[in-house]
Amino acid sequence: MKTAAESLLDRDAGLLWHPYASLDSGALYAVAQAQGAELLLQDAHGGEHRVVDGMASWWSMVHGYCNPALDAAAHAQIEKFSHVMFGGLTHQPAVELAERLVAMAPPSLRHVFLADSGSISVEVALKLALQYQDAKGRPERQRFLALRGGYHGDTFAAMSVCDPVDGMHSAFAPLCSQQVFAPRPPAAEHTVGGDWLYDEEELEIWEAQTRRLAAEHAGSLAGIIAEPVLQGAGGMFIYPPRVLRVLREIADEHALLLIADEIATGFGRTGKLFAVQHAGIEPDIMCVGKALTGGYLSLAAMLCIAGVAQALRTGTGSAPSALLHGPTFMGNPLACAIACASLDLLTGSGGAGIEPAQAPWQVQVARLERGLRSSLAPARALDAVREVRVLGGVGVIALHEPAGVAQLSAAAVERGAWVRPFRNLVYVMPPYICTDAQLQQLGAAMTGAVNQVYGG
Numbered sequence: 001m002k003t004a005a006e007s008l009l010d011r012d013a014g015l016l017w018h019p020y021a022s023l024d025s026g027a028l029y030a031v032a033q034a035q036g037a038e039l040l041l042q043d044a045h046g047g048e049h050r051v052v053d054g055m056a057s058w059w060s061m062v063h064g065y066c067n068p069a070l071d072a073a074a075h076a077q078i079e080k081f082s083h084v085m086f087g088g089l090t091h092q093p094a095v096e097l098a099e100r101l102v103a104m105a106p107p108s109l110r111h112v113f114l115a116d117s118g119s120i121s122v123e124v125a126l127k128l129a130l131q132y133q134d135a136k137g138r139p140e141r142q143r144f145l146a147l148r149g150g151y152h153g154d155t156f157a158a159m160s161v162c163d164p165v166d167g168m169h170s171a172f173a174p175l176c177s178q179q180v181f182a183p184r185p186p187a188a189e190h191t192v193g194g195d196w197l198y199d200e201e202e203l204e205i206w207e208a209q210t211r212r213l214a215a216e217h218a219g220s221l222a223g224i225i226a227e228p229v230l231q232g233a234g235g236m237f238i239y240p241p242r243v244l245r246v247l248r249e250i251a252d253e254h255a256l257l258l259i260a261d262e263i264a265t266g267f268g269r270t271g272k273l274f275a276v277q278h279a280g281i282e283p284d285i286m287c288v289g290k291a292l293t294g295g296y297l298s299l300a301a302m303l304c305i306a307g308v309a310q311a312l313r314t315g316t317g318s319a320p321s322a323l324l325h326g327p328t329f330m331g332n333p334l335a336c337a338i339a340c341a342s343l344d345l346l347t348g349s350g351g352a353g354i355e356p357a358q359a360p361w362q363v364q365v366a367r368l369e370r371g372l373r374s375s376l377a378p379a380r381a382l383d384a385v386r387e388v389r390v391l392g393g394v395g396v397i398a399l400h401e402p403a404g405v406a407q408l409s410a411a412a413v414e415r416g417a418w419v420r421p422f423r424n425l426v427y428v429m430p431p432y433i434c435t436d437a438q439l440q441q442l443g444a445a446m447t448g449a450v451n452q453v454y455g456g
């Protein structure tokens, strides 16, 4: 007799696609329960594994599964209404969420577009930049300057600004419009003392190349897009905040809009509420998602400065003053109500407003950073390991060779951790509520899995 989980895995095989996978990619676990920072997984052989979720459901589930405050927000809203269209209608959850976002974000960001996923918020940011340039009488500015190594989503425009080699450009070349790519900035290390270590000379070379590239293409560029300080899905790569100050200067010099994609980094993950704050700059447009949702329902947002919104209102270009986007589930009340509760937990404010001196996220992320630094340190001794990087609530083991995803994640599951390696990277971005013991378990499982699979 097969267990229920075994037959579920059988029924999934060949029926459902999973992310970036072939139909028959196999090697799945069934989730039987999710509670706090833990998942209860069932494998294809009747085994059960209680694991700490090092991925926080792709970096979104910061407050834990079945969080009482988020559950209560969801229940309260579902009793009222789960969804209404946003065209011509509004509701309390959307307005409250936008107020909270504007209160938390860098001060010049004043206006909010609610999108149904991170990729869509990037699409909307790019559209807005094009509409802005058109309204300013520069309709020929149709392209974007992006960084090599970046990731901004899977829809076509978002994909076009992802890394042109590691992204999916080759598969969809004709539909990925030709953007301008600056080199990947030099790597940086963020020390316990808060210093950024990097090669000064490499940074100067990068800066000179990027300034030259921007000057050369300025006439056709609408904006610059970057993930501040941490390139996530493009390689868990940390670069110096000074890069962002250079991008800000370039944007100002050539009348480009600077778009900060904070979908992975926002809401404290890198040790600042927003990663642009490491550099002390403000973007013109910012995208947020993932942690915004508390890991419950798909939602993202794009924020912009008053000048950009004003240009659309009063512009002289061919595009109308409306921002040309409006998904069916825009501003979904259920997702917004949960996001409001999620932001309140982060800031400890219990409502829209200023955060206290030591907001809950600051205490939590500082603890994650300490725990990851100590629990991943032993991995440095393994021959297979090239580098260990930690920034805020992000812990990365970079291997010398590409990671065997199925083997490594199975070895980690055996040791009580859920990780999903990619390329040569075994990394975690754990829930903010992880205890010290759970962080130790994650680090030990990652190190143990690498040691098992690569023999040290």
Ligand SMILES: *Cc1c(COP(=O)(O)O)cnc(C)c1O
Binding pocket: 117, 118, 119, 120, 122, 151, 152, 153, 154, 227, 232, 233, 261, 262, 263, 264, 265, 289, 290, 300
């Ligand atoms: C995850 C991510 C996206 C895409 O968000 P989805 O909600 O998956 O569409 C875009 N940019 C960055 C930096 C991300 O990490």
